[in-house]
Amino acid sequence: MGEVSSVEMNDVREASKRLFRTRCGVRGMWAIYKKELRGYFVSPIAYVVLTVFYVLMGYFFFNFLAIFSEQALYAAYQAAEYGNSPPAMDVPAQVDRNYFGILSTVLIFFLPALTMGMFAEERRRGTLELLLTAPLKDGQIILGKFLAAMTVFLLMLLPTAVFQVVLHRFSDPPMAWGAVLASYIGAVLLGASLISIGVFISSITENQIIAAVLTFGCFLLMWVIEIAARQTGTLMSEVLKYLSVLSHYEDFTKGIVDSGSVLFLVSLCVLGLLFTYHSFISLRWRM
Amino acid sequence: MSVIEVQGLTKRYGPVTAIEDLSFQAGEREILGFLGPNGAGKTTTMRILTGFIPASEGNVRLSGFDIREHPWEVKKRIGYLPEIPPLYADMSVDVYLRFVAEIRGTEKARARRRLGEVKELCGLQTVGRTLIRRLSKGYRQRVGMAQAIIHEPEILILDEPTIGLDPKQIIEVRHLIKSLGERHTVLLSTHILPEVSMTCQRVIILNKGKLVAVDTPEGLLRRLQGGERIFIRFRVDRQGPSDGFDPAEVARVPGVRRIVREVLGDSSLVSLELEVEDDQEVRGRLAEYLVGRGWKLQEMRSVNPTLEEIFIRLVTEEPVA
Ligand SMILES: Nc1ncnc2c1ncn2[C@@H]1O[C@H](COP(=O)(O)OP(=O)(O)O)[C@@H](O)[C@H]1O
Ligand SMILES: [Mg+2]
Numbered sequence: 001m002g003e004v005s006s007v008e009m010n011d012v013r014e015a016s017k018r019l020f021r022t023r024c025g026v027r028g029m030w031a032i033y034k035k036e037l038r039g040y041f042v043s044p045i046a047y048v049v050l051t052v053f054y055v056l057m058g059y060f061f062f063n064f065l066a067i068f069s070e071q072a073l074y075a076a077y078q079a080a081e082y083g084n085s086p087p088a089m090d091v092p093a094q095v096d097r098n099y100f101g102i103l104s105t106v107l108i109f110f111l112p113a114l115t116m117g118m119f120a121e122e123r124r125r126g127t128l129e130l131l132l133t134a135p136l137k138d139g140q141i142i143l144g145k146f147l148a149a150m151t152v153f154l155l156m157l158l159p160t161a162v163f164q165v166v167l168h169r170f171s172d173p174p175m176a177w178g179a180v181l182a183s184y185i186g187a188v189l190l191g192a193s194l195i196s197i198g199v200f201i202s203s204i205t206e207n208q209i210i211a212a213v214l215t216f217g218c219f220l221l222m223w224v225i226e227i228a229a230r231q232t233g234t235l236m237s238e239v240l241k242y243l244s245v246l247s248h249y250e251d252f253t254k255g256i257v258d259s260g261s262v263l264f265l266v267s268l269c270v271l272g273l274l275f276t277y278h279s280f281i282s283l284r285w286r287m
Numbered sequence: 288m289s290v291i292e293v294q295g296l297t298k299r300y301g302p303v304t305a306i307e308d309l310s311f312q313a314g315e316r317e318i319l320g321f322l323g324p325n326g327a328g329k330t331t332t333m334r335i336l337t338g339f340i341p342a343s344e345g346n347v348r349l350s351g352f353d354i355r356e357h358p359w360e361v362k363k364r365i366g367y368l369p370e371i372p373p374l375y376a377d378m379s380v381d382v383y384l385r386f387v388a389e390i391r392g393t394e395k396a397r398a399r400r401r402l403g404e405v406k407e408l409c410g411l412q413t414v415g416r417t418l419i420r421r422l423s424k425g426y427r428q429r430v431g432m433a434q435a436i437i438h439e440p441e442i443l444i445l446d447e448p449t450i451g452l453d454p455k456q457i458i459e460v461r462h463l464i465k466s467l468g469e470r471h472t473v474l475l476s477t478h479i480l481p482e483v484s485m486t487c488q489r490v491i492i493l494n495k496g497k498l499v500a501v502d503t504p505e506g507l508l509r510r511l512q513g514g515e516r517i518f519i520r521f522r523v524d525r526q527g528p529s530d531g532f533d534p535a536e537v538a539r540v541p542g543v544r545r546i547v548r549e550v551l552g553d554s555s556l557v558s559l560e561l562e563v564e565d566d567q568e569v570r571g572r573l574a575e576y577l578v579g580r581g582w583k584l585q586e587m588r589s590v591n592p593t594l595e596e597i598f599i600r601l602v603t604e605e606p607v608a
Binding site: 027028031032035038039042043125126127128129130131132133134135136284285286287 | 300334337338339340341359362363365367369370371372373374375376377378382386387389390391392434
C-alpha cells in the first residue's frame with residue numbers, strides 16, 4: 001500500500017517536473033522570439049526589406065496586370081475584326097501565375113537578409129555564450145529565432161493580398177480564390193524552407209556577410225537545379241525535378257496543393273532546423 | 288558541502304590540451320580567485336563550469352548537481368560574466384536585463400523587483416533607458432555584472448571582470464565583487480595579481496592548463512618567503528663613464544644567488560636588488576666587499592617579495608604544491 005502511493009507520488013513529481021520544463025521552455029522560446037523580432041525592427045533591416053519588397057511586388061503585379069489585360073483586349077479586338085468570338089483568356093490566372101513565379105525569385109534576394117545575422121552576429125558579439133549558458137534548450141533558441149524570421153516573412157507576404165483583392169474586384173467572371181490560396185500556401189512553405197536553410201548557414205559562420213553570400217549562393221544553386229530539371233525527359237532531369245524546390249512550389253502556383261509537394265517543403269524546413277541543431281552541438285565542441 | 292567541486296577536469300582541442308587534470312573546490316560564500324597568465328586555461332575552465340562547452344574528461348558538481356547529468360539545474364544556479372560582456376548593443380539597459388531574467392526563468396514579479404535591486408547594486412539607476420551602445424566601457428561592465436546576478440544565482444562565475452577598465456572603475460568593480468561574495472560563491476579569474484590579493488579568500492594559480500598552487504593570498508606569501516631579497520644602494524667612485532664597473536661582480540659575493548634587478552642612477556649611483564641565501568650573514572659580507580672596493584654603501588634593506596614576483600616564480604618554476 002505504502003509502496004504504491006510512493007510510486008504514484010514519484011509519477012506525479014516526474015510529470016509535474018516535465019510540465020514545468022516544457023512551460024519554462026516555451027517561455028524561453030517566447031523570450032528569444034520577442035528579442036529577435038525586436039531586433040529586426042530596431043535595426044533598419046525589417047523596414048528596408050518590407051518597403052522594398054512591397055514596392056517591387058506592387059510594380060510586378062500592376063505590370064503583369066497591364067500586360068495581360070492589354071493582350072486580352074487586343075485578342076478580343078482582333079477577333080471582333082474578323083467576326084470571330086473572342087478567345088477565352090483567363091487574365092487573373094495568368095497574372096497570378098507570373099506574379100507568384102516572380103515572387104519566388106524576389107524571395108531569394110530578400111530572405112538571406114533576414115537570416116544572415118541570426119547566429120553569426122550572436123557568435124561574433126559573444127552573446128551566444130549568454131544564450132547557451134542560460135537554462136534554455138538549443139531547440140528553443142533555434143525555434144524562437146526561426147519563428148521570428150517567419151513572422152517578418154509573413155508580414156512581407158500578408159499585405160500583398162491586397163493585390164488579389166484588386167484582381168478579384170475587377171475580374172469578371174470572379175476569379176477563383178482556391179488557386180490564390182494554394183499559391184499563398186506554397187509561398188509560405190517555400191519561405192519557411194528557405195529561411196530554415198538560411199538559419200543553418202548563419203550558424204556555421206561568425207561573419208554575417210559570409211552567411212548572406214553563402215545563403216544567396218545556395219538559393220541560386222537551387223534555381224539552377226530547376227533550370228537543369230527543365231531540360232529533357234531523361235531520368236536525371238526527373239530526379240532533379242523531384243529535388244527541385246521550385247518545381248514543387250510551381251505546383252502550388254498552378255492551384256494544386258499536392259501532398260507530396262507539401263511533404264517535400266516541410267521536410268526541407270525540418271531538415272534545415274535539424275542541421276542547425278547539430279551545428280550547435282559541434283559548435284560547443286569547437287568553442 | 289562544497290558548492291563547486293571539480294575533479295580531474297581536462298579539455299583538449301585536437302592536439303592542444305587547454306587544461307589538464309584540474310581539481311579544486313569552493314565553499315559557500317567563498318571568493319575563489321583563478322590566477323594565471325593569458326592562455327593558462329581560465330576561460331576554458333569557466334566555460335566548462337557554465338555548461339557552454341563540454342569537458343574532455345573529469346567531473347564537475349555545482350551545488351551538488353553533476354553538470355552532465357543535470358545541466359538544467361546547474362544552469363539555473365549559475366550567473367556568468369564572460370570575458371567579453373554578452374551585451375546587445377541596440378537594447379536599453381532595462382530591456383536587456385529583463386530579457387536576461389526571462390531566459391534565466393525568473394518569474395515576472397520577481398524579475399521586476401530584482402531589476403531595481405540589481406541596478407542599485409551595480410550603480411545603473413540613471414542609465415536604465417540608455418541604449419547599451421551609448422554606454423562607456425565601465426558601465427557596460429556593470430551591466431555585464433548586473434545580468435550575471437539578476438536571477439540571484441548561488442554561484443557567480445566572472446571571467447576577468449576588470450579587464451580594460453580604468454583604475455577608478457577597477458576599484459568600484461572590486462568593491463562590488465567583495466559585496467557579492469557575501470551572498471554568492473564567486474569564482475573570479477584574472478591575470479592581474481593585486482586583484483586576487485584584494486578580493487579573494489583563496490587563490491588557484493594556473494599555468495599552461497595545470498594547477499600550480501592553491502592557497503590563501505597570505506599563505507602563498509609565507510610559503511615563498513624562503514628566499515630572501517635585499518636591496519642595496521651604493522656609490523661607485525669612477526673617473527669616466529667607462530670605468531668598467533660590472534654589477535655581476537656583486538653576484539660573486541658568497542651567498543648572493545642572483546641579481547633580481549639593477550638600477551643605474553646617475554653616473555656613479557648603483558641600486559641593486561639581490562636574491563640571497565641567508566640574510567644575516569650575507570649583509571656583513573656584502574658590506575665588507577663594497578668597502579673593500581672603495582664604494583660607499585648608502586642603503587641596505589630587506590625586500591618582501593611582492594605577490595607579483597611570487598606569481599612569476601610560481602609560473603616559471605616547478606609546482607610547489
Ligand atoms: N576554441 C579553441 N580551439 C583551440 N584552442 C583553444 C580554443 N580555445 C582556447 N584554446 C587554447 O586553450 C588554451 C587556454 O585558453 P584560455 O582558456 O582562453 O586561457 P585564458 O583564459 O587563461 O587566457 C590556450 O592555449 C588556447 O590557445
Ligand atoms: Mg581568458
